[in-house]
Amino acid sequence: MNTDLEHLIVLQAQDLELRRLRQQLSEAPLEVKAAEAALALAETALDAAEKGLAREEALRRSQELDVKERQGKIARLRKQMETASSAAQISALEHEISFFEQSIAKLEDEELASLERTEGLELARGEATLTLEVNTATLAAIRVRTADLTTHHTAAIASIEAERAATRALLSASPAGEAQLSVYDRIAKAKGTGLSEAADHKCSACQMMVRPQRWNDLTDRDPHSEHANTIFTCESCGRMLYYDPRRDAPVRWTPGERISSASNP
Ligand SMILES: [Zn+2]
Numbered sequence: 001m002n003t004d005l006e007h008l009i010v011l012q013a014q015d016l017e018l019r020r021l022r023q024q025l026s027e028a029p030l031e032v033k034a035a036e037a038a039l040a041l042a043e044t045a046l047d048a049a050e051k052g053l054a055r056e057e058a059l060r061r062s063q064e065l066d067v068k069e070r071q072g073k074i075a076r077l078r079k080q081m082e083t084a085s086s087a088a089q090i091s092a093l094e095h096e097i098s099f100f101e102q103s104i105a106k107l108e109d110e111e112l113a114s115l116e117r118t119e120g121l122e123l124a125r126g127e128a129t130l131t132l133e134v135n136t137a138t139l140a141a142i143r144v145r146t147a148d149l150t151t152h153h154t155a156a157i158a159s160i161e162a163e164r165a166a167t168r169a170l171l172s173a174s175p176a177g178e179a180q181l182s183v184y185d186r187i188a189k190a191k192g193t194g195l196s197e198a199a200d201h202k203c204s205a206c207q208m209m210v211r212p213q214r215w216n217d218l219t220d221r222d223p224h225s226e227h228a229n230t231i232f233t234c235e236s237c238g239r240m241l242y243y244d245p246r247r248d249a250p251v252r253w254t255p256g257e258r259i260s261s262a263s264n265p
Helices: 003-083 087-173 177-191 212-219 257-261
Strands: 195-199 240-242
Touching: 003 087, 003 177, 003 195, 003 240, 087 177, 177 240, 195 212
Parallel strands: 195 240
Antiparallel strands: none
């Protein structure tokens, strides 16, 4: 295989790995932010439940005071009844007593409604407390994981950057390598990758068929053939094609293994 092409394959593996690492590095803070938002939401829910419970309690205290006040009034009115002389006076007092009794019944109904709301709020407080605990633990775990990932990825990026610079230096130093490198950079910038593996008579990046003659030239393993050193490009997407004969070897390669083994020829 063309030596420049071999170096380009390594370069692409390095570029893709750098992209993957940088992507994960940039997503890590978003995960922390999402966990922080979930925690804040649980805190708000707990706060709302607690405030609601306090509000209901205060409401019931004031309702109880109102009941007592009306009971006092009724007691006073009954005393007045004992000394009432006319039927009209008695009727007026009875009317007043009945008014306060109705008012007490209404207050007691309202107190019952408040107790029902309190039950719901206590349930909500329990749920919010549990959610808060879970979300607090989740955030702590994500923070630790993010810190580890940042440390690891930052170091890995620096190390691959150094390897990548060495690969590019090798290409720049070869007679045709500089030109191949600029083609690679141009296509990679436009399409995400500059190289594509030719497999099953197709360009694996754009899935277009490779013409039979080109396929034969590309896969010709005779080191003396006229195409042994040619870099073919996909006629459809323009990516430089490479053919890995190990694909046809009776060995099972796990995904990524062939490309990573390419960096340690
Ligand atoms: Zn293609």
